[in-house]
Amino acid sequence: MxxxxxxxxxxxxxxxxxxxxxxxxxxxxxxxxxxxxxxxxxxxxxxxxxxxxxxxxxxxxxxxxxxxxxxxxxxxxxxxxxxxxxxxxxxxxxxxxxxxxxxxxxxEVLDVNKIQFSIAASGLETISNETRTAIDAARADHDLPDSQTLYRELAVAGLHNPPEAMFVKRALQTRLPETLRARICSELFSRHVSSDEQDFAKQLxxxxxxxxxxxxxxxxxxxxxxxxxxxxxxxxxxxxxxxxxxxxxxxxxxxxxxxxxxxxxxxxxxxxxxxxxxxxxxxxxxxxxxxxxxxxxxxxxxxxxxxxxxxxxxxx
Ligand SMILES: [Zn+2]
The missing domain is CATH 3.20.20.370 (Glycoside hydrolase/deacetylase)
Structure with missing residues (x-):
């Protein structure tokens, strides 16, 4: 330095x-x-x-x-x-x-941790695909671009992350409306990591x-x-x-x-x-x-x- x-x-x-x-x-x-x-x-x-x-x-x-x-x-x-x-x-x-x-x-498990542990459990590709599916399913209730457009916008390589990881993190941490991203994070977490958030939080x-x-x-x-x-x-x-x-x-x-x-x-x-x-x-x-x-x-x-x-x- x-x-x-x-x-x-x-x-x-x-x-x-x-x-x-x-x-x-x-x-x-x-x-x-x-x-x-x-x-x-x-x-x-x-x-x-x-x-x-x-x-x-x-x-x-x-x-x-x-x-x-x-x-x-x-x-x-x-x-x-x-x-x-x-x-x-x-x-x-x-x-x-x-x-x-x-x-x-x-x-409560923080969204940032729900994303990390979901990726750790099932792999980046699975979580990215499920995130895209969830985005397209939510378009009926939210004013959102389709997942392909969002992917092109957000999948830019970061300092410690490949483009695919940046897409998932940026979509689920900032880009999507707050209630939607919280819901998707919770769905991914309960599907891939644990159905008992309280217990997981107590360990974490x-x-x-x-x-x-x-x-x-x-x-x-x-x-x-x-x-x-x-x-x-x-x-x-x-x-x-x-x-x-x-x-x-x-x-x-x-x-x-x-x-x-x-x-x-x-x-x-x-x-x-x-x-x-x-x-x-x-x-x-x-x-x-x-x-x-x-x-x-x-x-x-x-x-x-x-x-x-x-x-x-x-x-x-
Ligand atoms: Zn922090």
Missing amino acids: SDTKTDRSVTIITWHYVRDGAPADLHARSVKEFEHQLEHIAMHFTPVTLDAVVAATQDDNARLPADACLLTFDDGYRDHYEIVFPRLVDRDWQGVFFPVARAARDH YANVDELRDMHAGGMALGGHGERHNRMNELDPDSRDREFQGSREFLDSLGLPTGDGWSFCYPYGAFDDAAISAAQQAGCTTAFTLEPRIADLTRDTPLALPRIDTNDLPVTS
Whole structure:
């Protein structure tokens, strides 16, 4: 990476899954790979706390170690409680965890996870074909182009995904009307993965007691939405509800948000309106997925860039 490190910069690293035996579609780190990464971090970085980063954003004279890094974990997976938490405690490091309220508290499986696990269970081609069939069947009730036209629009290769995967993800995460895509995600999930969403969610996400444990053990927690929506695509009322729901969830865990709190934009998606909403909601920092080192002199605290774990070496 070409970015220069200064005592006002911090390498913020993002993990999602950390588990053994995960299907490739989850882009998981194995436990061994994660441990190697921690070794690498121990040799090349100095992990800092969320409070230290927040303080540095609020005081132009505050300095961080020249090799500062902040470890962040999205979506509140049980992996974080079972695998990550004890390993960070062993090293006396803090992780920052971003659980989603509906997933952790209400045991709902997020659409992003329904899509991932459906593809992992039955393959991309099957899920893509069924998505196209569902779109064509829904055209009677929705003003939609046919699936072939939509496919041409959405099947463009992404950074870590082939065109077919981009079609499924873009159709089911943003392009289709919200109620329709939620219905298709649920149908795919119950057909290919599990007919017991609650039970699956309990296995997949850390619950509120576990999140409280992590906080008591020195970990930091932030908001990641009530429902894990793209904040740049919501109408103002829905967007505010996502921030409000995140706050209430953190408050309910015993992490008062009154003096400021941190938010992580689901999918890294944000725009100027989302930044304003984060400010209105009392956030001190908010995190994106723009892949570069954060420069606290230049970057707005409400859109801090992060490096994906897949761009970090797995061996020291
Ligand atoms: Zn997320």
